[in-house]
Amino acid sequence: MAGEFDFIEWVRQQQAQSDLVQVPAGDDLAVLKWPADDLLLVGVDQVLDGVHFDSTVHSPRAIGRKVMNRNLSDCAAMACLPAAAVATVALPKQPLAGFANQPLDYAKELYQGLRQAADFAGCALVGGDTATWDGKLAITVTILGRSAGIYPVTRSGAKVGDNIYVTGPLGGSILGRHMDFAPRILEARALASRGWITSMIDISDGLSRDLGHICQQSRVGALIEADQIPVHEDAIELFGRDHVAPLEHALHDGEDHELLFTSPQDLAAPEGLFRIGRITQGPGILLKSNDGALTLLEPKGWEHKL
Amino acid sequence: MAGEFDFIEWVRQQQAQSDLVQVPAGDDLAVLKWPADDLLLVGVDQVLDGVHFDSTVHSPRAIGRKVMNRNLSDCAAMACLPAAAVATVALPKQPLAGFANQPLDYAKELYQGLRQAADFAGCALVGGDTATWDGKLAITVTILGRSAGIYPVTRSGAKVGDNIYVTGPLGGSILGRHMDFAPRILEARALASRGWITSMIDISDGLSRDLGHICQQSRVGALIEADQIPVHEDAIELFGRDHVAPLEHALHDGEDHELLFTSPQDLAAPEGLFRIGRITQGPGILLKSNDGALTLLEPKGWEHKL
Numbered sequence A, B: 001m002a003g004e005f006d007f008i009e010w011v012r013q014q015q016a017q018s019d020l021v022q023v024p025a026g027d028d029l030a031v032l033k034w035p036a037d038d039l040l041l042v043g044v045d046q047v048l049d050g051v052h053f054d055s056t057v058h059s060p061r062a063i064g065r066k067v068m069n070r071n072l073s074d075c076a077a078m079a080c081l082p083a084a085a086v087a088t089v090a091l092p093k094q095p096l097a098g099f100a101n102q103p104l105d106y107a108k109e110l111y112q113g114l115r116q117a118a119d120f121a122g123c124a125l126v127g128g129d130t131a132t133w134d135g136k137l138a139i140t141v142t143i144l145g146r147s148a149g150i151y152p153v154t155r156s157g158a159k160v161g162d163n164i165y166v167t168g169p170l171g172g173s174i175l176g177r178h179m180d181f182a183p184r185i186l187e188a189r190a191l192a193s194r195g196w197i198t199s200m201i202d203i204s205d206g207l208s209r210d211l212g213h214i215c216q217q218s219r220v221g222a223l224i225e226a227d228q229i230p231v232h233e234d235a236i237e238l239f240g241r242d243h244v245a246p247l248e249h250a251l252h253d254g255e256d257h258e259l260l261f262t263s264p265q266d267l268a269a270p271e272g273l274f275r276i277g278r279i280t281q282g283p284g285i286l287l288k289s290n291d292g293a294l295t296l297l298e299p300k301g302w303e304h305k306l
Helices: A007-015 A060-077 A103-120 A185-193 A207-218 A233-242 A246-252 B007-015 B060-077 B103-120 B185-193 B207-218 B233-242 B246-252
Strands: A021-023 A030-032 A040-048 A081-092 A124-133 A138-146 A163-166 A199-202 A221-225 A259-263 A274-280 A285-288 A294-296 B021-023 B030-032 B040-048 B081-092 B124-133 B138-146 B163-166 B199-202 B221-225 B259-263 B274-280 B285-288 B294-296
Touching: A007 A103, A007 A124, A030 A081, A030 A124, A040 A060, A040 B081, A040 B124, A040 B138, A060 A081, A060 A103, A060 A138, A060 A185, A060 A199, A081 A103, A081 A185, A081 B040, A081 B138, A103 A124, A124 B040, A138 B040, A138 B081, A138 B138, A185 A259, A199 A207, A207 A221, A207 A246, A207 A259, A207 A285, A233 A246, B007 B103, B007 B124, B030 B081, B030 B124, B040 B060, B060 B081, B060 B103, B060 B138, B060 B185, B060 B199, B081 B103, B081 B185, B103 B124, B185 B259, B199 B207, B207 B221, B207 B246, B207 B259, B207 B285, B233 B246
Parallel strands: A081 A124, A221 A285, B081 B124, B221 B285
Antiparallel strands: A021 A030, A030 B040, A040 A138, A040 B030, A081 A138, A163 A259, A163 A274, A199 A259, A221 A274, A285 A294, B021 B030, B040 B138, B081 B138, B163 B259, B163 B274, B199 B259, B221 B274, B285 B294
């Protein structure tokens, strides 16, 4: 298939955007010069047909954007700057919706989606591996981020008494936002550069589960207040369909990709931040309902990872 | 599934082996301190059920080893030192051979395979992403390599008059060697450190195709001699089954993962090297048969990549 889509040339164009690249594309590995003062952050996320997207519904461009944005959101969670990425695509031999007998056109659209998201974040796609198989569509992106002046924020630094914030309303992402969200890289870097953040994560598995990750890694508990949790209008719309309370959606739905972080600071609402509670000695996460009752919040929501 | 297999703890054990790791596992991204003098080489390879392995035949440990070794072989091809890796596993919900209703045991075996191969090369597995789906088994590894004193060898430096070498006999890898090979990292570093190598690639797509890659990127041609090409005994055994000449297997079979390189030096055979021809002005690759006749060698063989 080499003749029909010059992947190496395509990657070369991408690489030209990065001043990290030392050797033009064409080899098994891309050659980068990592800035001497920067830590290197690396991680990988996959998206799978039927789990993270539906190839009969979502366009290849939207799918490409999603997998790249998931990885960019991981960079946001640690307040690093996305710098370079490599991707794999496992492409079905069977025709895909809207692209009957045109798997390469489909792949090109996927790569355009990856590129759109990466370009927006100033990240260069420096390599990849595409194969066709008698299986379903699976895409991975591995992201390399630079600390670039900000020591990486982890999940393990939350302190008792810290305020807990989220960067936007939650719940109902399944209505479409899970495919189309803006990684909060600039917000994360702005907050972290001021030294305001003690721990952070992006909400991919759901608020209850991801707050659980912070509490577990920081060895603390949390108290969150039901009436302070920003509920997305999608969660309300979803309630009309499934009769699950909007707050439940906000607490447990996955793939919002807003940031969840802790800070000793009292950060004002005008900045698009929502204070939802505070860190306690624990154990566990307590939810304070509107009538003042406290209940233990069990983690629910997405379970992509082992 | 978090409780049944503590992936974070497992990765933490892996990370402990690397002095590059700055922050223990538990976040979306691993944090590494890249050696200031080293270039960073990065690439990714996937293996897919039914294409690169057969999950009804091959053990998860063998599959894990294969995908890691493919990536380590990419490091060998550029004469860099494997330093760190991240992996994804897309795990079928359907029972896998020998592991009915035990997908996590299967995943653990896969990771042990990844680890065995990585350990052998001194490479740390620093992160990953595992998900279950209603699809077939797909695994990716992204590898980060260090130049560590040797400028990366590429495919583009072959010069007219260079000798062409391979590091071992070729052909018939489908009989089993494609699952179980030793990446030629030490050989590559030993040769490259002496400045002897002008271009290099690992034979994954087959000799004819991979020599084609070198010729294309170096803008040269090649003349190879049929009676100098080392034919693996597996190619002879395969001839007994498919009646395709052993030489054809040696020329076109994929996944030998021996190194193919060019050198102006006259390197002696005792070192386990086989001189198979020389670089010409081209165009194209000529094959000189035993009777002296010249024929144009068309690239055949594996076609995994776009």
